[in-house]
Amino acid sequence: MTLVKTSYNRRSFLKTTTMAGGGLVLGFSWLASCKPEVQQQQVAEMPKEWFDLNGYLKIGDNGMVTIMSPNPEIGQNVKTSMPMIVAEELDVDWKDVIVKQAPLNTEIFSRQLAGGSQSIRQGWESLRMAGATAKHMLVAAAAQEWQVPASEITVSNGEISHKASGKRAHFGEMASAAAQLTVPEEVKLKEHKDFTIIGTSRKNVDGKKIVTGQPLYGLDVQKEGMLIAMIAHPPAFGMQLKSFDAEEAKSMPGIKDVFQMKTFEDDYNMSAFDNTAFKNLVVVVGETTWQVMQAKKALKVEWEQSPTQEAKMQIFGREMNVRFPEGLEGTEGHNETLAQQGKITQEVARKDGDPEAMFKKAAKIIERSYSCPFLAHNCMEPMNFFADVKADEATLIGPIQTPEIMEQSVSARLGLPLEKIDIQMTRMGGGFGRRLYGHFLTEAGVISQKMKSPIKLVYTREDDMSMGVYRPAYHAYYRAALDANNNLIAFHVRAGGIPESPLAANRFPAGAVDHYLAENWTVDSNITVGAFRAPRSNFIAGAEQSFLDEVAEAAGKDPIDFRLELLKKAQEKPVGENNDYEADRYAGVLELVRDKANWGQEKAGMHRGVSAYFCHNSYVAQVLDITMKDDKPTVEKVTAAIDCGIVVNPDAAKNLAEGGAVDGIGHAMYSGLTFKDGAPEQSNFDKYRLIRHSEAPKEIETYFVENGIDPTGLGEPPFPPIMGALANALYKATGTRHYHQPFITEKQVVG
Template sequence: MSTIPNSSRRNFLKLAATAGGGLFIGFNWSTSSAAQLEVLNGAAVAAGTIDFNSYLSIATDGVITIYSPNPEIGQNIKTSFPMVVAEELDVDFSKVKIVQAALDAKKFERQLTGGSGAVPHSWQRLRKAGATARYMLIEAAAKRWNVPAGEITTDKGVVLHKASGKKLSYGELATEASAIPVPAEVKLKDRKDFKIIGTSVKNVDNQNIATGKPLFGLDYYKEGMLFAMVQRPSAFGLKLKSVDSAAAKAMPGIVDVVTFKNNVAVVGKSTWQVKKAREALKIEYEKEGNLESTTDHNRLFTELLDSGEATIRRKDGDVDTAFKNAAKVIKGEYQCPFLPHSPLEPMNFFAHVRPDGVELVGPTQTPELARTETAKLLGIAPEKITLELTRMGGGFGRRLKADYALEAVEVSRLVNAPVKLIWTREDDMTGGSYRPAVRYRFEAALDAQGNMVGYKLRGVGINAGNCTRENNFPSGAVDNLLIDSVEHKSPITTGAWRAPITNFLAYAEQSFIDEVAQAAGKDPVQFRLDLLDKAKKAPVGEIKYDIDRMKGVIQLAAEKSGWGKKPGVSQGFSVYFSHASYVAQVGEVVMEKGKPVLKKVYAAADCGIVVNMSGAKQQVTGGVIDGLGHAMYGNMSFKNGAPEQTNYNNYRLIRINEIPQVEVHFVDNGIDPTGLGEPALPPTGAAVSNAIFKATGKRLRNQPFAEQEELKGIS
């Protein structure tokens, strides 16, 4: 396979229309509980393949194809989605063909990857898709054999009538099944009968990835396409003034140099040629906005934390009186820097703007957004745009935006040719969009018995919007509470970064709660459990988290880690709720040669039913490592609007020898799945920093940890 196959809806329907006869069936779920049937009479699928719904087809030769509509970013959705369909269809998963579906807003709802919401959103839809096809196959067999459908069973893609010994493969029944009326409701499997869901299934792309098959956006190639690279302003707050492209245009392989907005694009016949030509451009910029530095932000944080111009996010009780009468008041400030997303695969996209429409191919977390924005840019109907999804080499929220796709569209339109736009690593790291830099100020009031009777949090963020999660724990568990926020608008572009806001807020909140527990003279785990018990018995205001689920992961993590029972090991605790899931972690630190060394992290997760056990463990482990690496080392700083870190030579990532053992456990409560791609990251920083504090007595209040004096001074 030299190119990524075209599986667009347009080509599929063209094949279906020319096959003659038969029935094409598709589903469009407008809500999570209702299925709206879409039937196209007189259409059949070529080569004897019947599409039973948007998610699966069965060929007369027995080949079963299951389509995965959501973009694959490494979260294993291309394996997990088909597992759910295959479970209800009752087939041998190892014999199923898995295909990445192209963008189709009519067939698929929420065809995006972000917010850890794919499986929760599609769980019932996927199950109904498989169960509906299985129902139709059973009904077809019952009709052929003239026996009651209730006497028929299925197993691994075969329909069985045990009383007579008759059996037929799904392929043998596909054509007849396609004529069966589609049921309005269908019975789903009981959880105890699951054969695939909850098992460990290898990623369906493993072999292709290991053998270098073209799966990713950077792999995509189309005969006759040109390559392009864009030079963007060198600092946030600058705009393009002039460009001299004569030298670049004269270089070998260069087709054109074009400008749009504040960008200059070099277009040519190879990546290397356009990269070298871009270096030959002579560009002048002029100031358009503030040219901000990290030192400016540090000063601004202090000013804004002290200002009275904050937006109140939640207020319970009489906060002023609680602090006035407190036996003890604890205060703490925590700060985090900007962070780039740094996916392994830099931004790239293919675009071909033609008079009759637009072809888009590439790695995007939000394909419909890319198509919609392209339609707006070109002033055409979205239906004239096809978008084919490639696998993504990471994204972590960066590919939620469509800016790099629109750059490809702009360049293709300007040069009137198919164009593959490629960012270098330096482009990727310096071109935005970053995790917002934030500082939090906490205050807690304790009564004489060490109970937390007052709680205040003010968050200040740079382009962060509301940098708090005002309804998360401990809200609802404290009688007197005030949470507010302030935002500073900056030319530095920001965006969603894995577990938005909570990626740092969880560290700050959970570290401060440890500070409060210490001041109260109480065990950190029990302190949290006591607060949750109070929230359950006497809730203050609205509770928007599940108290029992949070207690469940706390207790599981404490049990599995042997909390407080390991001499010579310093343990730190953290728990957090995000994306409808709950994760508690225990970090274990030992002192070696006078320095704290992280040896192990225990993680207990409640994400409902686990679809793919191996994939789920990898998600939690990856979240822990990602959270640890960025808490320890990640730092993007600016000087006069320009990023000071441009590649991995001066931007520090965690290294393989720095990764501790990670032990993962899941709460088995049988509820429908909730998010998992992001929830394991937020608790990690505090589990580690609280363990380091216990080992050294030094409290880490800023990230990255490795640059803090508290660690540098340990000997």
């Protein structure tokens, strides 16, 4: 049995408890707003009263439980899986649970952020504690009423019982009394073997609303008197607003105002999450979306080249100088830079042994370079936000991965204290890292403040794709040395990017090779970048795993055996310090995928590639099968083996693993954002390629390692390695290696 110290703010808690003791916690309007969830759950009746046991949950007098899902939902399924963890420790029947999106409340919840695949991993303990604490209080209330020892009371499926006396009660009957108790100092958590909800597949709690088109997303927000706002931004990076003529736009039907806006004050110290290239915008406000779109087209704006800008940025409490050089950049120049930088000696990030000496005496040297382009996140729901800013308070509603951080930006820009700003989280039409960067909240706030009206800021797809915050363009140069017996004796990686490096110097195969060198470089750019699903790993994994495939081939070894040999060495006799992976878990997923994919027994005409990677605390190995028809590859099957510890919601986890594989194949094969004279050359889906139905794998199978380790995340880990598996399978199928993404632009794949 696990005993954990509860970590609640007991004072604010007691306040809630007192309120609850008074009877009705929240009024009728709240109950009404809850109705759709009830219909969805097909629960017969709503409770007449609700009792607050802690910020995570309320219990109704009929035993129904409302669980608040603390974190933003971007499609990673936390709105279902996080409440499942609370429900597990509470021991409530899942069918009696209503899930609601929690408000932003840093006193009750910690880390209300969607990023780094951390929601489940970092929420695990507090979610369990919330359920266990409430159960403890319900049991204590029953013990008091029945005059029996709490230790003799058992709880199952929302029913409290005492065997010896035969007394029974459902949660609802004890909720009122429980709500008046003090929060315990310590609570017991369940043994993993006693889990009845965790580890079982539960359907998406918003599923019914999604398939019936109910309002869920930021773009769906509609409020009385709300106006629509759009922005016009420079057409190219390295440019800024010079002047504009709004006369025609202003005279168009439905248009309320056209004006210039500064997203931030000049002396404001931006945080990394405020990142935006264009801080001086033209705003069009009107009655309907279509009217504003038309007026935006009628704007006459003059742009000019902007000077080099240096900014101090707050990045997780550290102040960093970021430089945005002047000039209009292009993909041709970028590609030259990438290739050039990959050829010259760079800053050493890690060195083990004497790699240069080993390269001198090597029997065989393999040397390869890999690259990838900028990518736009392209969430299906374009950036948007609702804002209603009044003289002394502001309400903002919409899709944001970092509500807690953006609240500070909005507060600074609007001149309102934090407690007067209410940010409400909607379900998001995709995140992928793009909605970590919430300049659009500040923009919406400024527009509403100026208009003295509720507004919804809407980006067109073109705005969304051309406003920046992209996945950087990366490059990696690799070199491996084999001795006469085909042992890997030295390994060298030199990685960098514009303007960020993808290098992870302490990851595999660091620790597995005696002589190892990692070099790092970056080149400044005025094109803004940000985290994109599995930042850095989303390139370096595929490059490294393609390279290892080639090294294994040169060594005459099976690619899985070759990796396992290295991992064995890393486990038994690790080289160097700070190796950032557990070799046995890494090997575990490779062994599992070898077994499940029947590695080595593929049918004639089936071409396979394998890849494995560790990032965001989880291990993923994938085998990808290709067939060729008329010189065109078809991905027949992906088999994945994953170690993310305990799997909370298996079918939903499989869904994420499937999506990660499709997404990885899509971006490696088809996607890329190119630039000319500073302007993105693709700004909608006619030119920007995303993977489509017919290009997706025909079949995806996912297997999980069962090891009972506390759970880690799955939003990102299945995405990076598949790019390597794809490249390796394409090589088997076509005889050609692919080094530069997107592969589709390389002739051989087109056929």
